[in-house]
Amino acid sequence: MNRAWMASLVSCVALAAGAVVAMGVALSGSGCEKPSGGTAGSGAGGEKAAGKRYKIGVSVPAADHGWTAGVGWWAKRAMELNPHVEWVYATATGPSDQIGDLDDMLTKGIDGLVILATESAPLTPAAKKVKSQGVFIVNVDRGFVEPGIADVFLEGDNKAFGRTSARFVADRMRKEGRTNLVILTGIPSTVDTDRVTAGREVFAQYPEIRILDQQPAMWNRQRGLEVMQNLLTKHEKIDAVWAQDDDIMMGAIQAVKEAGREKEMWMVGGAGMKEAVKMVMDRDPMVPANITYPPSMIAAGIQMAAGLVSSGRPGEVLRYMPKHLMIDVELITPENAKDYYFPESVY
Amino acid sequence: MGDDTGQPAGVGASSASSASSAPSKAGGAGGAGGAARAGGGLARWFGRHGALGPGLALAVLCVVLAVISPDFRKPENPLNILNQNAFVGLVAVGMTFVIIAGGIDLSVGSMVALLGGLSVYASNAAASSWGLGPWASVGVGSVVAVAGGAVAGSLNGALVVWGRVAPFIATLGTLAIFRSVIMTMADGGEIRSGVPAYAEVGAGTHGIPLPITSSRGSALFLTYPSVAFLVCAALGQAVLSYSVFGRRVLSVGDNATAARYAGVKVGRVTFAVYALAGLLCGVAAFLLSSRMASVASASAGKLYELDAIAAVVIGGTAMRGGRGSVAGTVVGVLMLGVITNALNLLGAPALLQDFFKGVIIIAAVLAQRAKA
Structure with missing residues (x-):
């Protein structure tokens, strides 16, 4: 029995040591x-x-x-x-x-x-x-x-986040004569609700815009990919995607590219993930804009x-x-x- | 982890119909009428393995969905379902062995994140620092994931067998540890692959070409993650049904004391199932990180343990061990996948997804008990 405990103790210690080494490598000395x-x-x-x-x-x-x-x-x-x-x-x-x-x-x-x-x-x-x-x-x-x-409240404005990006999407859709919109939302929470509610209020002012679907993708790239894959199967023509986060958007872009439908639509995510900003900077036709929520x-x-x-x-x-x-x-x-x-x- | 169930350990020997991977064609338009006799054999085989109910339920579910949803019938849809669930499927194959042997492995989801991250780090380093070619770098990454999986699984096995920590506790501990290690290494963020070839293995646009096209006329593939899932599941079922090791796993889970008297090295078998589960996590981790060309250290593989356990249970494997099948687990994985997919396609409130998942898990267990 003592032996057995020693064995497990040793393996734990070995693992912890491995973890510490890994941390050391990854963080190179900063506080972990x-x-x-x-x-x-x-x-x-x-x-x-x-x-x-x-x-x-x-x-x-x-x-x-x-x-x-x-x-x-x-x-x-x-x-x-x-x-x-x-x-x-x-x-x-x-x-x-x-x-x-x-x-x-x-x-x-x-x-x-x-x-x-x-x-x-x-x-x-x-x-x-x-x-x-x-x-x-x-x-x-x-x-x-x-x-x-x-004493000081430094507030991020989630309603403005939803409103501003939705306004951009809606205006651009109108200008290009696009109508079919898909909404991918985040983890159910007050933040997500504020953004989506404010955004939908904007879309409601554009009667020609049809919201084909609204599905949660959990602020997560993999869910974004999978949900978008399913929605691509379902909808013959999607003009634009309004994603509530850049992780979701990156996954959705992958799904669209794999389906060979990248000419059909563009999308706007949000929060300024570096890859997403880079795509905007490089004038990627699929990512016309992004929104900061730094x-x-x-x-x-x-x-x-x-x-x-x-x-x-x-x-x-x-x-x-x-x-x-x-x-x-x-x-x-x-x-x-x-x-x-x-x-x-x-x- | 032997509790005395008093049942005979006679599940192993199985007869002719070697269609271990056949249940994996989810949905799909055709196939219902054609092979009635083969279907009968399949049904008998599933029945012997406690997976007949779930198999039928999946078939009925798919037929109903195919009738009510034209989207569900599109040829690309079953392939999507298979591909989306291949990763958790690989994990669930390993989980099947662990549960049949009377254990449990809660660390699988964290392990997938850890191994995927290490795989990406290794292949990036191989390409940039060691100057290896793109495919050699991908090879390095895959070896690191799979070998690392065997090591991590062995750690679980060692804790359970020689440390005598209850599997639930041991793997609960490693669940926290694995996730913490990879999150610390990545600062909680994403680990991105810098090797373009790395993303090709798991990409939805690569794989074995199929003679069918999507509803929009583009080519369809059986993706490599799907292939890996089906192959590992078929191998797993073969090992469980026809190998000495498989029969030992069943006997250890059924009655460890009896197995020990029968000369089975219970500790070694138990250790091996955890190592095997880790190895399969490594395969899943490599393919998932390739699929996403990155690993999100906080969310990759999150809650895979629950989906895997659910799939195993839905597939008719007994939670107390000693009885079960990989084929049933495949059915369980596809059942969960079909539900998620169908709720997307039908536009149902997607937050209800877990509700249906829960109902099906409970129904599966009740069905198990009704039969026992």
């Missing part, structure tokens, strides 16, 4: 964290500065699709650029996980918090508790359901928090900071695409 919500410092090495070094928590959703992976990537870059702050970074797989992360951060004695909530409602009371401990909060992308909790917004929030504490008196600075900043979505066209192309990003 377990995606399941552990915390790890980042930025400058463990040395503590003599004076007061502020501690700021960064709580974001774990990478479960391309965009959230981009959030993690940008967050790390922003933290590295601000070594004067002691960062406490955690990724959460869901709301309950994230609430736990906030508790851990309070235990560690954070002075500030940058948070991209996994879901708004369940995180509101947890954030309120953080706030009540005198911690300032920079809230990014998804807001809380009660006012006054976030995962780098988390970096903007982190930068803001770092700026707040660099003064040494964040409370004073907050008195003149705007409480609510809305990040506009922008249409990416071949003309401006190079401004939105980040080849080194993971997304």
Whole structure:
């Protein structure tokens, strides 16, 4: 029995060692964290500065699709650029996980918090508790359901995301005399609903546009490919595809190409994945435009928090900071695409 | 993992009709009338393997769908279904062996992501750093995936057999570990292939040319992932039915103590089924990463374990082990695939998909019990 335990222990250790080596290779020395919500410092090495070094928590959703992976990537870059702050970074797989992360951060004695909530409602009371401990909060992308909790709210505008890209698609379809539209949606959530509802309101103003089908493709390339393959079988003529994410769009493009129907339609995805932006930049006829919803917004929030504490008196600075900043979505066209192309990003 | 079911381990010896891969023609317009006698033999064979009910159910489902949906009848559609489900199908073939041997492997989905990622990394490195040609690089990638699969599966097997960790727990652990490793390596993002040839193996436009054309007149192929699925399933059924190893797997799952008294090295057999499952995950991982020309470290293979287990159960394999068939699993895989496809084609609220999946899984288990 002891022997058996040793055997399993040895294999576990071997595996862990392998994992560590792999991490070392992949990350080449930057702070690595377990995606399941552990915390790890980042930025400058463990040395503590003599004076007061502020501690700021960064709580974001774990990478479960391309965009959230981009959030993690940008967050790390922003933290590295601000070594004067002691960062406490955690990724959460869901709301309950994230609430736990906030508790851990309070235990560690954070002075500030940058948070991209996994879901708004369940995180509101947890954030309120953080706030009540005198911690300032920079809230990014998804807001809380009660006012006054976030000191600064940097909001991503999902309704504008849906509206702007739908407007582009509808206008272009009208100009080219196209009528048959397919909609591919993301993971059912408030974000997805906001985008799709706003988009459909736009399409409703174009009576000639026929929405042939609306199917969820889960913000996922493989689902995008499979669902599009099925829809290509079903519909003789598709003029355009409005996809709610670039991962979905890339899969759908593959399905269309394999069916040899790339001359028949074009599509607009969204969120500015680097491949998609590249296609716009290269004037790929299948991808006339894209829409920004930059995962780098988390970096903007982190930068803001770092700026707040660099003064040494964040409370004073907050008195003149705007409480609510809305990040506009922008249409990416071949003309401006190079401004939105980040080849080194993971997304 | 031997619990005493008290049933005789007599499923192995099977007779003439060697049509182990035949049930895989899903949907399709023709074929109903032609081969009544062969159908009878097939039915008997399926009946012996506990897969007759599911096989009939799949046939009925396909006929009904073909009648109500003209799109379902299009020649490209069954090929799409087969191709879309080949990856989880390969995984499910391995899962069948594990479950028949009385175990379970929850790590398969994460393993697919890990192995696919390693395969892409290896082939990229082979092409860019080692200066190998495109096809040699693809070869390196495929070897890494398959060999890595055998290693990862062996790790599961070692934990279960020599570590004496319950399979559910051991593979739950490796599920988390495999996913975590590949996500860390990829920063949670996508791992993209830089070798154009890599994407050709799994592409929908490559494969064995078929003498039929799509509804729009373009050429159709039996894609390589589909071929791999069918071949592995046929081989798997042959091994299970006709080889000594297959009979040992059945006897270990049926009654491990009895098998041990009968001279079967239970530990070795159990270890081997996990290694085999890992190897098949490697095949699936290579083909899936080729199909997508990339691996999404967070989502590739996600929940494949549930689909694979569901397919195995729908196919009439007993969850407690000792009885089952790969042919049944193929039916299960296609059943799940047909439902997903049909809901897309019929424009049903696609979020209801899992509802139907759930109903069919439960129905399959109830049917199993009714017979037992």
